[in-house]
Amino acid sequence: MLSQFFPTDLSLGIAQAVIAAIISLLVLLLSYWQRLSMEKEIFIALIRALVQILAVGAVLVFILQGPLWLGVIILLLMMWMAAREAARRVSGIPGAVRVTFYGIFLGSGAVLVVMTFLGVIKWQLESMIPVGSMVISGGMNACALALDRFRGEVESHTGQIEAGLCLGAESEKAVMPYVQKAFRSSLIPRINALRALGIVWIPGLMSGMLLAGSDPVIAALYQFVVMAMIFVASSLSAFISLHLIRRYIFSEADQLLLQSKHQLQK
Amino acid sequence: MDQIPVLELQALGREAQGKLLVADINLAVMPGEVLAITGASGAGKTSLLRLLNRLDEPTWGTVLLDGEDYRHMEVSALRRKVGMLLQQAYLFPGTVAENLRFGPLQQGKHISDDEVDKLLERVGLQGFAGTNVSRISGGEAQRVSLARTLANDPRILLLDEPTSSLDEANRLSVEDLILDVIHHNGMSCVIVTHDLAQAARMADRVLVLEAGRMLKVGSPRKVLHA
Ligand SMILES: Nc1ncnc2c1ncn2[C@@H]1O[C@H](COP(=O)(O)OP(=O)(O)OP(=O)(O)O)[C@@H](O)[C@H]1O
Numbered sequence: 159m160l161s162q163f164f165p166t167d168l169s170l171g172i173a174q175a176v177i178a179a180i181i182s183l184l185v186l187l188l189s190y191w192q193r194l195s196m197e198k199e200i201f202i203a204l205i206r207a208l209v210q211i212l213a214v215g216a217v218l219v220f221i222l223q224g225p226l227w228l229g230v231i232i233l234l235l236m237m238w239m240a241a242r243e244a245a246r247r248v249s250g251i252p253g254a255v256r257v258t259f260y261g262i263f264l265g266s267g268a269v270l271v272v273m274t275f276l277g278v279i280k281w282q283l284e285s286m287i288p289v290g291s292m293v294i295s296g297g298m299n300a301c302a303l304a305l306d307r308f309r310g311e312v313e314s315h316t317g318q319i320e321a322g323l324c325l326g327a328e329s330e331k332a333v334m335p336y337v338q339k340a341f342r343s344s345l346i347p348r349i350n351a352l353r354a355l356g357i358v359w360i361p362g363l364m365s366g367m368l369l370a371g372s373d374p375v376i377a378a379l380y381q382f383v384v385m386a387m388i389f390v391a392s393s394l395s396a397f398i399s400l401h402l403i404r405r406y407i408f409s410e411a412d413q414l415l416l417q418s419k420h421q422l423q424k
Numbered sequence: 425m426d427q428i429p430v431l432e433l434q435a436l437g438r439e440a441q442g443k444l445l446v447a448d449i450n451l452a453v454m455p456g457e458v459l460a461i462t463g464a465s466g467a468g469k470t471s472l473l474r475l476l477n478r479l480d481e482p483t484w485g486t487v488l489l490d491g492e493d494y495r496h497m498e499v500s501a502l503r504r505k506v507g508m509l510l511q512q513a514y515l516f517p518g519t520v521a522e523n524l525r526f527g528p529l530q531q532g533k534h535i536s537d538d539e540v541d542k543l544l545e546r547v548g549l550q551g552f553a554g555t556n557v558s559r560i561s562g563g564e565a566q567r568v569s570l571a572r573t574l575a576n577d578p579r580i581l582l583l584d585e586p587t588s589s590l591d592e593a594n595r596l597s598v599e600d601l602i603l604d605v606i607h608h609n610g611m612s613c614v615i616v617t618h619d620l621a622q623a624a625r626m627a628d629r630v631l632v633l634e635a636g637r638m639l640k641v642g643s644p645r646k647v648l649h650a
Pocket residue numbers: 424440441443444445463464465466467468469470471472618
């Protein structure tokens with residue numbers, strides 16, 4: 159109906175955004191009516207989302223015309239930001255950024271390189287950047303989950319770990335059960351996502367392709383490919399960062415450096 | 425009769441996070457000797473004990489094990505030779521037998537069922553091999569922990585308040601058990617305890633720590649009744 163009044167793509171897009179904003183304002187009224195005192199927050203969040211996503215769109219206009227190496231640089235930058243975000247979520251481990259960066263860089267990077275080489279990801283910015291960002295953020299979440307769980311497990315099992323060391327176990331052996339637990343817990347959300355794929359939710363990528371008029375079967379296949387890439391990148395990133403962090407928490411002489419909070423307070 | 429000490433602490437000390445935990449400890453432990461470390465809470469007893477199997481790193485000084493600087497030894501071999509019992513048992517999930525097998529397995533040695541039974545008999549837990557550790561009492565757990573350490577056949581036993589979490593009856597029987605094992609195997613022993621009567625019962629010599637430093641050292645009678 160709108161398209162009758164707005165003949166160009168851009169004007170149609172703007173009109174759609176305005177309508178979406180008006181609908182969102184209903185929530186604002188609801189908030190006012192229910193005295194949630196959240197009107198200001200809601201208003202700012204809406205404006206902010208619009209400005210941010212428009213800015214990204216505008217930047218992409220330029221980037222997508224740029225050379226391919228720009229895409230590589232952008233992906234590296236994304237990995238660095240992802241590493242910092244993952245490290246921030248597990249504060250308290252010294253050198254965490256290095257660990258998360260290597261994890262994400264090697265884990266997600268390997269998947270991106272192999273898939274681009276095989277042609278599954280097209281050697282084009284339109285394909286590299288969005289797929290790359292999904293794969294990298296998968297790696298980031300898995301790293302953060304794995305490391306957070308690992309730190310928790312180690313902190314609550316310092317006694318068992320040191321008992322192992324006292325019996326002549328090498329540090330890697332003494333923390334192995336906790337590496338396994340952390341790895342397992344980082345895989346669970348991804349496995350659940352695979353399990354629910356298509357039944358409980360149709361993810362953004364496939365929805366987008368459908369909206370853009372792709373054949374549903376093609377869209378489904380590509381969605382599966384991307385999910386699988388995210389799955390592999392997440393697992394590799396978590397695995398690599400766990401095996402790195404395992405060394406950071408011990409000294410050269412197999413002494414546990416990360417002490418439980420309980421012990422430090424005592 | 426000149427013997428080399430099994431353990432020789434040389435100007436041993438440690439600080440952590442800017443805090444002095446232990447300082448300037450010079451002491452020799454002779455073969456077969458039982459040394460008790462006592463002192464007020466926070467005096468640095470645990471901190472000192474943890475330096476003896478290099479579970480923590482000395483900031484100053486070193487320890488000689490049979491005359492050899494322990495920093496030149498492989499750390500897992502050192503810790504097998506100098507076995508340590510922590511304040512709690514900290515058993516690994518699984519059966520009692522799996523716990524006993526853990527130490528030798530670290531060097532690729534699998535100990536037989538017979539040997540497991542022998543170790544359990546030594547600590548008074550005949551028939552416990554297949555029992556899951558979630559089903560045993562605190563006193564039994566501390567015995568399993570002792571047997572687990574003995575499976576490595578250590579020369580020296582370090583004990584951090586091994587009976588403090590036990591009730592009176594268990595305390596005396598675990599104490600007797602430890603003395604029996606030490607004498608039977610000809611081991612030396614360093615035991616941390618804040619129980620002066622226990623120190624007097626068990627030790628050949630007593631070291632009293634205060635704020636990380638040696639206050640007194642000597643025979644139990646001299647040190648504890650002075
Ligand atoms: N890693 C550490 N960093 C900073 N301070 C520590 C550390 N470990 C221990 N301390 C502090 O050093 C002091 C000595 O601790 P330690 O555990 O050796 O005492 P203790 O004599 O064994 O006491 P207790 O009888 O209560 O077990 C305490 O004040 C403790 O808080």
